[in-house]
Amino acid sequence: MKAGKEARRRLAEARKLVDGDAARFGAELYAALIGFVADQLGIEAPSLTANRARDGLAARGVPAEQLDALLDSLKRCDGLRYGGFSPPRAEREALLQKAGNFIDRVHRVLQKGGAK
Numbered sequence: 001m002k003a004g005k006e007a008r009r010r011l012a013e014a015r016k017l018v019d020g021d022a023a024r025f026g027a028e029l030y031a032a033l034i035g036f037v038a039d040q041l042g043i044e045a046p047s048l049t050a051n052r053a054r055d056g057l058a059a060r061g062v063p064a065e066q067l068d069a070l071l072d073s074l075k076r077c078d079g080l081r082y083g084g085f086s087p088p089r090a091e092r093e094a095l096l097q098k099a100g101n102f103i104d105r106v107h108r109v110l111q112k113g114g115a116k
Contacts, residue, residue: 007036007103011096018092025092026080029099033073036103040110050074062109069102 010032017025031045034053038045041056053074054067076095079085087095 004036004103004107006039007032010035011100011103014096014099018096019089022080022086022092023082026077029096030074030077030081033070033077033099033102036106037070040106057106060110061113062106066102066106066109069098070106073099073102 010028014025014028014032017028034048035045037053037057038048040060041048041053043052043056050071054071057070058064058067073095076085080087
């Protein structure tokens with residue numbers, strides 16, 4: 001439960017930044033996603049790479065569609081954080097929604113013991 005609550009808090013912080021600095025928005029959204037996955041896998045967030053996150057979630061039965069969503073979201077967050085990418089508000093909101101959907105779906109899958 002802690003993982004989902006903390007991820008929701010970070011998503012709320014990212015939402016506050018949706019009209020602001022793209023790099024800060026991307027950093028907060030990245031922290032929400034990677035922090036959620038790290039908590040689910042029992043790994044410290046700073047040591048969790050995108051590939052390690054994908055592999056750990058796959059081993060726990062998370063569907064490929066959700067793994068792809070995670071990798072795409074992390075890649076887009078990196079573009080915001082480091083690439084000078086500054087999409088319009090609608091794209092930022094879509095990315096925020098995608099991250100929230102990922103967290104919700106993966107949380108449900110893991111609570112059920114993985115996809116069947």
